Amino acid sequence: MKAYDHKKIELKWQKEWEKNKIYNAPDKSPKPKYYSLIEFPYPSGDGLHVGHPRPYIGMDVISRKKRMEGYNVLYPIGWDAFGLPTENYAIKTKQDPRVVTIKNVKNFTRQIKSLGISFDWSREINTTDPKYYKWTQWIFLQFLKKGLAYKDKIAINWCPVDKIGLANEEVVAGCCERCGSPVEKREKEQWMLRITKYADRLDKDLDTVDFLPHIKLAQKNWIGKSEGAEIDFKIGKNMVKVFTTRPDTIYGATYLVLAPEHELLSKIKSEVTNWNEVQMYQLAAKAKNELDRTKEDKDKTGVELEGVTATNPATGEPIPVWVADYVLANYGTGAIMAVPAHDERDLEFAKKFNLPVVEVVTPDGILINSGRFDGLKALETKQKITDFVGGESVTRFKLRDWVFSRQRYWGEPIPVIHCADCGIVPVPEKDLPVELPKVKNYEPTEDGESPLANISKWVNVKCPKCAGKATRETDTMPNWAGSSWYYLRYTDPKNSKAFADKKKLDYWTPVDWYNGGNEHTTLHLLYSRFWHKFLYDLKLVPTSEPYKKRTSHGFILAQNGEKMSKSRGNVINPDDIVARFGADTMRMYEMFMGPFDQAIAWSEEAIIGPRRFLERVWVMGARVNEAPQAQQNRVRVGAPGERVKRRDFAVPATLNKLIKKVTEDIDSMKFNTAISSLMIFSNEKSDSISKEEYEIFLKLLAPFAPHMTEEIWHALGNKSSITLAPWPKYDPNIVSNEEIKIVIQVNGKVRGEILALPDVAEEALKAQAMALPAVAKHIQGLEIKKMIYVKGRLINIVI
RNA sequence: GCCCAGGUGGCGGAAUUGGUAGACGCGAUAGACUCAAAAUCUAUUGUUGGCAACAACAUGAGAGUUCGAUUCUCUCCCUGGGCACCA
Numbered sequence: 010m011k012a013y014d015h016k017k018i019e020l021k022w023q024k025e026w027e028k029n030k031i032y033n034a035p036d037k038s039p040k041p042k043y044y045s046l047i048e049f050p051y052p053s054g055d056g057l058h059v060g061h062p063r064p065y066i067g068m069d070v071i072s073r074k075k076r077m078e079g080y081n082v083l084y085p086i087g088w089d090a091f092g093l094p095t096e097n098y099a100i101k102t103k104q105d106p107r108v109v110t111i112k113n114v115k116n117f118t119r120q121i122k123s124l125g126i127s128f129d130w131s132r133e134i135n136t137t138d139p140k141y142y143k144w145t146q147w148i149f150l151q152f153l154k155k156g157l158a159y160k161d162k163i164a165i166n167w168c169p170v171d172k173i174g175l176a177n178e179e180v181v182a183g184c185c186e187r188c189g190s191p192v193e194k195r196e197k198e199q200w201m202l203r204i205t206k207y208a209d210r211l212d213k214d215l216d217t218v219d220f221l222p223h224i225k226l227a228q229k230n231w232i233g234k235s236e237g238a239e240i241d242f243k244i245g246k247n248m249v250k251v252f253t254t255r256p257d258t259i260y261g262a263t264y265l266v267l268a269p270e271h272e273l274l275s276k277i278k279s280e281v282t283n284w285n286e287v288q289m290y291q292l293a294a295k296a297k298n299e300l301d302r303t304k305e306d307k308d309k310t311g312v313e314l315e316g317v318t319a320t321n322p323a324t325g326e327p328i329p330v331w332v333a334d335y336v337l338a339n340y341g342t343g344a345i346m347a348v349p350a351h352d353e354r355d356l357e358f359a360k361k362f363n364l365p366v367v368e369v370v371t372p373d374g375i376l377i378n379s380g381r382f383d384g385l386k387a388l389e390t391k392q393k394i395t396d397f398v399g400g401e402s403v404t405r406f407k408l409r410d411w412v413f414s415r416q417r418y419w420g421e422p423i424p425v426i427h428c429a430d431c432g433i434v435p436v437p438e439k440d441l442p443v444e445l446p447k448v449k450n451y452e453p454t455e456d457g458e459s460p461l462a463n464i465s466k467w468v469n470v471k472c473p474k475c476a477g478k479a480t481r482e483t484d485t486m487p488n489w490a491g492s493s494w495y496y497l498r499y500t501d502p503k504n505s506k507a508f509a510d511k512k513k514l515d516y517w518t519p520v521d522w523y524n525g526g527n528e529h530t531t532l533h534l535l536y537s538r539f540w541h542k543f544l545y546d547l548k549l550v551p552t553s554e555p556y557k558k559r560t561s562h563g564f565i566l567a568q569n570g571e572k573m574s575k576s577r578g579n580v581i582n583p584d585d586i587v588a589r590f591g592a593d594t595m596r597m598y599e600m601f602m603g604p605f606d607q608a609i610a611w612s613e614e615a616i617i618g619p620r621r622f623l624e625r626v627w628v629m630g631a632r633v634n635e636a637p638q639a640q641q642n643r644v645r646v647g648a649p650g651e652r653v654k655r656r657d658f659a660v661p662a663t664l665n666k667l668i669k670k671v672t673e674d675i676d677s678m679k680f681n682t683a684i685s686s687l688m689i690f691s692n693e694k695s696d697s698i699s700k701e702e703y704e705i706f707l708k709l710l711a712p713f714a715p716h717m718t719e720e721i722w723h724a725l726g727n728k729s730s731i732t733l734a735p736w737p738k739y740d741p742n743i744v745s746n747e748e749i750k751i752v753i754q755v756n757g758k759v760r761g762e763i764l765a766l767p768d769v770a771e772e773a774l775k776a777q778a779m780a781l782p783a784v785a786k787h788i789q790g791l792e793i794k795k796m797i798y799v800k801g802r803l804i805n806i807v808i
Numbered sequence: 809g810c811c812c813a814g815g816u817g818g819c820g821g822a823a824u825u826g827g828u829a830g831a832c833g834c835g836a837u838a839g840a841c842u843c844a845a846a847a848u849c850u851a852u853u854g855u856u857g858g859c860a861a862c863a864a865c866a867u868g869a870g871a872g873u874u875c876g877a878u879u880c881u882c883u884c885c886c887u888g889g890g891c892a893c894c895a
Contacts, residue, residue: 227890235894254894346895601820607813617833619833622832807876
């Protein structure tokens, strides 16, 4: 074999694999299925930087290993191609976003293929393909049919720069997630999806899936389930409902607070003697945007409603009523009973406005000042007190309904028609997809209407119901729509009769392992779980959860630890790395550089390490290949005196250990330590290795460096791909019969070591230990208090 | 403010039922090869003192439990990320 030349090897095998379709997953197989998934990329004009492929490589290692372990592995790829950057780029360069998308996809495809990722390219999908978004629209119509899609005039988050409505999830600290400009509130008719109807199940079913704990936690916090009670308080002739999670503290409720937007205020207007002041406060609160509210640092403000009082239903005492914006109109009932003794915010407010504070719970959780409930444990009395005051136990969530419409061009058209007589009419299924018309100008309008609104030819249609004059909906869907169900389409990407065939869904779903970014935990991951549950309720998918297991990866940062971005000019292009070092080296380095789930800075210097390792493996392969046949087949290990058949290769203990280590490390995504143990093995075995041992070693390396291992594998005379070779098995019962090191400590400090067989007698070992000169020196003339022996590990002599 | 993750050599990082801290890799130093350089190979490489044997110190800081703590407990500091008046 010649010197290791990645340029010759890598392209050759990529073509060969593609030709033989070895990564294409058949829909029928005697093998058990395994569905591994990565978040499909958004094909931007900038192409890949070295950070993008990290998750693809990680899941590729897992997918390759699973294939070798005998699974029918589905590892698909596609494009989440609708979205603002492409649209903005199209506007700027006056091109059709379709053309831009095709160009970008082509570039991404070339880049990803150059890395030797074992994707099944025959199942490639694209969310902007009308054949795909036909089904996105179809699913939307099912939501509409079930009353889960509705139109509502709401105050939406409006980005004045991008000219687009944003979901709550897309507003970061009062600013647009994309462009960073402050978000305004605008009243607008918007399509909404009733995700809140699924809040409880989205929360509860987290217990049934294998997601990393921090992912579950983030989802739980976002859904924000809290159990409490709604209790009526009398204000004059009117009643006001408050929501509380601590009904047990009601005896300490010394005042009541309404949100500035609370509807009761206008009803009791005439009874309030300082109405002018209250009205001023309402107006001031309305003028505040998200950013102001955040900036104000929680400095409490409020106005007392003079002339009215509320009645505490537990004590029967009158309490003052206040209006304050620390109470939110859109959570709970927009009104609270304030218990300053046991709530920080209420206490802050009470202090500022000199309101009474009554303690009702002792530090050890016992009720006081609570009438007939005195002496009971507070938390256990919630239900009793709720019943006593005629309240009702309820569960509330922070999760809001999902704002589903965008006033943009480059998205799926929402498939409904507005008719003056019939109202909102869904586009009949036979007319799907509602295709995006070609337009001259993609620019959004100042008044916030979609560019589609200007195309009268497309907008004006006949009503499907009454055939009268009607207009199309011109809003499009957010880019989260297409990604909410794409993993289902992979199971049957070309189906024109359904989003996927039932049998194929039954076979492939759920996804066995889904790896993705943490930034999608409360967005994409939650949305797709919601869509999946909805489809499950319609009996269209076989499981209630889409993903069995979810893990996440850390980002790759620029050399200086900053985020990699075009604007900072610190982007490292994988094309350069592949050209200089090869795809295998790049793959190895990305897996070796640090823990997979942690962010890490790219290093231009350190990448040479994995390359050197691969070169050593290559040289070793050449040596094995050139060794005489007899030596290649020699059997190196067997019990003493035992006759070992030539073909029965007994795996030596060190290799057995390596198999175990690499197997377990890949399963738990500890790729860095898997590679390090491969390096250790090759360092130890650089002088002498049998062909059998070397081939096992190659197989362990194959998921990381598929091209090079394939080349050597064939050079060694193997005819089929190493990709399909069986994964090496380890014997958990093999124990090394080599001598092991026992460390000798005196008072916890290492003073020497003894080589001994694992089953050596304890007493003999202790005697030997004390006799060691270095040990004897430290225990001389001192009383030995005790000796601790940890089997096979150490002896500690305490003096 | 609350929640989550983390803090170990010059650098990335290893080390879990508590048992040799610094594996593996990068970098650095010296040597071999070479006319020379690169590449490669060999050796050394936590800090301090010492020619050395060796000794002391060392996992963000401080305490505690233990024969023994990077690992467990408590208090605090710092970094990154998330949430942000959710009653």
